Amino acid sequence: GIQVEQSPPDLILQEGANSTLRCNFSDSVNNLQWFHQNPWGQLINLFYIPSGTKQNGRLSATTVATERYSLLYISSSQTTDSGVYFCAVSAGNMLTFGGGTRLMVKP
Amino acid sequence: DAGVTQSPTHLIKTRGQQVTLRCSPKSGHDTVSWYQQALGQGPQFIFQYYEEEERQRGNFPDRFSGHQFPNYSSELNVNALLLGDSALYLCASSSIYRGYNSPLHFGNGTRLTVT
Numbered sequence: 001g002i003q004v005e006q007s008p009p010d011l012i013l014q015e016g017a018n019s020t021l022r023c024n025f026s027d028s029v030n031n032l033q034w035f036h037q038n039p040w041g042q043l044i045n046l047f048y049i050p051s052g053t054k055q056n057g058r059l060s061a062t063t064v065a066t067e068r069y070s071l072l073y074i075s076s077s078q079t080t081d082s083g084v085y086f087c088a089v090s091a092g093n094m095l096t097f098g099g100g101t102r103l104m105v106k107p
Numbered sequence: 108d109a110g111v112t113q114s115p116t117h118l119i120k121t122r123g124q125q126v127t128l129r130c131s132p133k134s135g136h137d138t139v140s141w142y143q144q145a146l147g148q149g150p151q152f153i154f155q156y157y158e159e160e161e162r163q164r165g166n167f168p169d170r171f172s173g174h175q176f177p178n179y180s181s182e183l184n185v186n187a188l189l190l191g192d193s194a195l196y197l198c199a200s201s202s203i204y205r206g207y208n209s210p211l212h213f214g215n216g217t218r219l220t221v222t
Contacts, residue, residue: 030207031207031208031210033210033211035213040215041144041195041215041216041218042213042215042216043150043197043213043216045210045211045212045213048210086149086150088149088150088211090207090208092163092207093138093140093155093162093163093207093208094140094152094155094163094165095140095142095150095152095199095211096152097149097150097151098149099148099149100149
């Protein structure tokens, strides 16, 4: 099956800082999604981005499908950005999740 | 427009018991997938239902079974519960387009504790 690796595994930021999260995957995919899981376990859709670049407020994402990686950019981080960020990919119907990046934003 | 809803939110069971978790998909979605998330890990795919049939299954034993109803809602059943089944169970819905899933939308999950 597809392997998904996320880096870094843990990240601590001061409020206002910028960060880049990376997701590498081992095979061609037709679906790539970024999620934010809050401390209550809720998985929030951030981006559906099998290729190209998208922006939503302070967040943006880029997927380079030919090189099998995706990047999630967080600018001007806020304490509410804390949580776990997951990248998930599929080549069919089954989403395979990476191990996540645990982000803590300090005030 | 209601999103994906799951019930119950929390559940405590004893080893050997059976449990049923429920999921209603987002309006307009026809496909339901179930995931298990152990503490500190990413969600793992259990199975997917479409047109009331199991479409794909992950690496889970037969103790895990499911069902999809004509209104697209779904149930996840786990028999002979083990301590290791303690986890957050997430339901996701999507719609099939050209044979593949649209983006998945997740419910808030059911937290199962087996004692």
